[in-house]
Amino acid sequence: MIRFIFGKILWLIPTLIGITIVAFGFVRVLPGDPVLLMAGERGLSPERYAELTHQLGYDRPIWVQYGEFVWRVLHGDLGDSLVTHRPVLHEFLTLFPATLELGITAMLIAIVIGVPVGVIAAIKRGSWFDQVSMTTALVGYSMPIFWWGLLLIILFSGVLHWTPVSGRISLMYYFPNGTNFMIWDAIASGQKGALTSALSHLVLPAVVLATIPLAVIARQTRSAMLEVLGEDYVRTARAKGMPPRRVIGIHALRNAMIPVITTIGLQVGMLMAGAILTETIFSWPGIGKWMVDSISRRDYPSVQGGLLMIAVIVMVVNLIVDLLYGLINPRIRHR
Amino acid sequence: MKIRSMLLACSAAVMMTAGAAGAKTLVYCSEASPEGFDPAPYTSGTTFDASSHPVYDQLVEFKPGTTEIEPGLAETWDISDDGLTYTFHLRPGVKFHSVEGFTPTRDFNADDVVFSFDRQGNPDNPYFQYAPGISYEYYNAMDMPKIVKSIEKVDDMTVKFTLTEPNAPFLANMAMDFASIMSKEYADKLVAEDKKAEINNVPVGTGPFEFVAYQKDAVIRYKANPDYFKGKTPVDDLIFAITPDAAVRVQKLQAGECQIMPYPAPADIAALKGDANLKVEEQPGLNVAYLAYNTTQAPFDKPEVRKALNMSINKQAIIDAVFQGAGQVAKNPIPPTMWSYNKDIKDDAYDPEAAKKMLADAGVKDLEMNIWAMPVQRPYMPNARRTAELMQSDLAKVGVKVNIVSYEWGEYLSKSKDPNHDGAVILGWTGDNGDPDNFLGVLLSCAGAESGANRSFWCDKDFDGLINKAKQTSDMAERTKLYEQAQVVFKEQAPWDTIAHSTVFMPMSNKVSGYVMSPLGGHDFYGVDISE
Numbered sequence: 001m002i003r004f005i006f007g008k009i010l011w012l013i014p015t016l017i018g019i020t021i022v023a024f025g026f027v028r029v030l031p032g033d034p035v036l037l038m039a040g041e042r043g044l045s046p047e048r049y050a051e052l053t054h055q056l057g058y059d060r061p062i063w064v065q066y067g068e069f070v071w072r073v074l075h076g077d078l079g080d081s082l083v084t085h086r087p088v089l090h091e092f093l094t095l096f097p098a099t100l101e102l103g104i105t106a107m108l109i110a111i112v113i114g115v116p117v118g119v120i121a122a123i124k125r126g127s128w129f130d131q132v133s134m135t136t137a138l139v140g141y142s143m144p145i146f147w148w149g150l151l152l153i154i155l156f157s158g159v160l161h162w163t164p165v166s167g168r169i170s171l172m173y174y175f176p177n178g179t180n181f182m183i184w185d186a187i188a189s190g191q192k193g194a195l196t197s198a199l200s201h202l203v204l205p206a207v208v209l210a211t212i213p214l215a216v217i218a219r220q221t222r223s224a225m226l227e228v229l230g231e232d233y234v235r236t237a238r239a240k241g242m243p244p245r246r247v248i249g250i251h252a253l254r255n256a257m258i259p260v261i262t263t264i265g266l267q268v269g270m271l272m273a274g275a276i277l278t279e280t281i282f283s284w285p286g287i288g289k290w291m292v293d294s295i296s297r298r299d300y301p302s303v304q305g306g307l308l309m310i311a312v313i314v315m316v317v318n319l320i321v322d323l324l325y326g327l328i329n330p331r332i333r334h335r
Numbered sequence: 336m337k338i339r340s341m342l343l344a345c346s347a348a349v350m351m352t353a354g355a356a357g358a359k360t361l362v363y364c365s366e367a368s369p370e371g372f373d374p375a376p377y378t379s380g381t382t383f384d385a386s387s388h389p390v391y392d393q394l395v396e397f398k399p400g401t402t403e404i405e406p407g408l409a410e411t412w413d414i415s416d417d418g419l420t421y422t423f424h425l426r427p428g429v430k431f432h433s434v435e436g437f438t439p440t441r442d443f444n445a446d447d448v449v450f451s452f453d454r455q456g457n458p459d460n461p462y463f464q465y466a467p468g469i470s471y472e473y474y475n476a477m478d479m480p481k482i483v484k485s486i487e488k489v490d491d492m493t494v495k496f497t498l499t500e501p502n503a504p505f506l507a508n509m510a511m512d513f514a515s516i517m518s519k520e521y522a523d524k525l526v527a528e529d530k531k532a533e534i535n536n537v538p539v540g541t542g543p544f545e546f547v548a549y550q551k552d553a554v555i556r557y558k559a560n561p562d563y564f565k566g567k568t569p570v571d572d573l574i575f576a577i578t579p580d581a582a583v584r585v586q587k588l589q590a591g592e593c594q595i596m597p598y599p600a601p602a603d604i605a606a607l608k609g610d611a612n613l614k615v616e617e618q619p620g621l622n623v624a625y626l627a628y629n630t631t632q633a634p635f636d637k638p639e640v641r642k643a644l645n646m647s648i649n650k651q652a653i654i655d656a657v658f659q660g661a662g663q664v665a666k667n668p669i670p671p672t673m674w675s676y677n678k679d680i681k682d683d684a685y686d687p688e689a690a691k692k693m694l695a696d697a698g699v700k701d702l703e704m705n706i707w708a709m710p711v712q713r714p715y716m717p718n719a720r721r722t723a724e725l726m727q728s729d730l731a732k733v734g735v736k737v738n739i740v741s742y743e744w745g746e747y748l749s750k751s752k753d754p755n756h757d758g759a760v761i762l763g764w765t766g767d768n769g770d771p772d773n774f775l776g777v778l779l780s781c782a783g784a785e786s787g788a789n790r791s792f793w794c795d796k797d798f799d800g801l802i803n804k805a806k807q808t809s810d811m812a813e814r815t816k817l818y819e820q821a822q823v824v825f826k827e828q829a830p831w832d833t834i835a836h837s838t839v840f841m842p843m844s845n846k847v848s849g850y851v852m853s854p855l856g857g858h859d860f861y862g863v864d865i866s867e
Binding site for chain 2: 030031032033036037038039040041042043045048052055056080082083084085086091094095098150153154157158161164165166167168171174176180280281282283285286289290293298
């Protein structure tokens, strides 16, 4: 097992090097110059333009800039934002808890609903439940997030007044030294109503963000279950008189979970993409919204630092998924 | 049912927020996050709304709702006869805010004024570059390094600015956001603690609101400054709830989660006006969208050709289709809220038949031209591509074939500055200081043609003479007359097709009173009250 884990971690090194190149290159390949964009219609004289470009070090050869970026990253420094002039790492860590809280909640919703729905749809293949749930999943998967988010806001906040429109917690609560994990901060503050307020703000964005992963997980679980249910060992288990609950719970589900876990791991990357739109609609102060702003301003350090951090996180999650495989499927870890 | 009752409880909690007991709180659904809290290094209105407007004051200020100058931190000022010396007499007894870790020991004085400008122009000042990449773009854009020869403290309550040449717009520059007065005492303390960059995170000013806290991309909190020199503002707390999506801002306003919001989407305005709990104030923006012909190129070097093209374009149709009514047709290069706007000018009426004839008379046949469409939405132009398409179809009717070209925004700006660029460019401008020179001088002068800011490269001796004379005269009536004449020359020569001035809408709850829209486009909450 240790050798298995070690091997996986060793593979991260070339991946990381690749990621630094992509993160660094991505924003520079985009047309557009941060210095020109800063000035806007007001414009800059050629001398002033040269001076600013020099100040920021963007007049040096590209490989020197890349070398500096990597050198800094190795020292735990992602540089300073061109816009706010604050350390990129600090900005990222300030905003990341918001995205994490939203992402985890969305993932929980997707798994807790998606897996059982998929299992039931597989067992009752062809039933009305199967038909309705799989059609709904297809609709959910095809839903444009932006439109879906607004629709929920208009219905639940505008018409029914059940949930607040946007934000993370009612403005009457304020935790100056909080962790920015709002649910945790709300509990820790001990203030009456704070937790309820945080949860009520979380529910709509989490549902919106969960929609696509939920649909994917439900469909994936269904097809994985169907495949396993047709296997010989399942037939054998049934034939020897094992109760159906045990056949499904022990023999089928565990084996069906392997592709589902892969899917869940891959959904983490999708979740980041969905977070960008969800955060914008719900005024959720996370890294998705921050990345979009940084890209449109061509804030090189923020974009490359943010991309690097996101890529590392997605990688770590996938590593954990790989290790989970090992736990579920002994064949993988012994190979 | 349980879920439903829980959700109901939550919404009750939310409603409680709106009318939090005791202290009066005004919540503003702002459109974006500020870049920082030091206004001087930035140029965006969002940043000024969060920094210079609530927290800081300037020596002189814009009279609310106008572009006229009134006393601010300077009670009075004298301008020497040659227009080269401006002496400001400062207001005594003005106090800076206290923040965590800093309590001022003295009142505002001349040292603060000298520091606030010195840091932007003097490379030896520790704040000249207090963080990597900091640069004072507005100070440079307004030509301050060229205009100002020296800034001296005469005594504790008097500061003298000496200029290199007479420059009437200088006074308006002193009311701009970059000219906000910072506390030198606070700045010195940050230098001593090696925390200079904090000046951009925790602002200390003299303004109507004191900064309390900023949760990045989410909420900015301020409280009323009890010692404000114009008197304490009616509300106790001001909160910016950062809400980037325009449709969501509308929902929040209607749900009572905020009481006032900027920049509604044009499509939402009718619904907002129909809501009995809300009112929508509106005003023409201090901006202009234009189509600049490259007047150095044939056939655009002939005024009659430019005029004929202007007459071929149906501007009202653009207002209806692109601005969705949230704009008005422009006839002058400056907006109607600006002093010296010449309302007697007659616009070139839309008349394709007459235009066709004028083109034929000018010997123009089978003309094929480029129209440049910006790739981005700007306050003065919701959709340049759509505008260009409408122009394309209008011009086709008079036999002119139009190709629409576009580039990435940064590239668009720099390529259109090239005197050899081909065709006509859609662009626009939002005013900085309410002075006509800020439009006419920047966008249409011969100096502008040299730097490229004048996209039409139109350099007319009469026009240039008028605006230069106006720039050097400090007599307001005299200046007004000169600018009015300049607008007449502009219309005769038609280097641009003036397209539109957008309309700015400000929806707010009926409970809000005392909000005055600024023609400069900023959002200011001093004097705003809210009833329970």
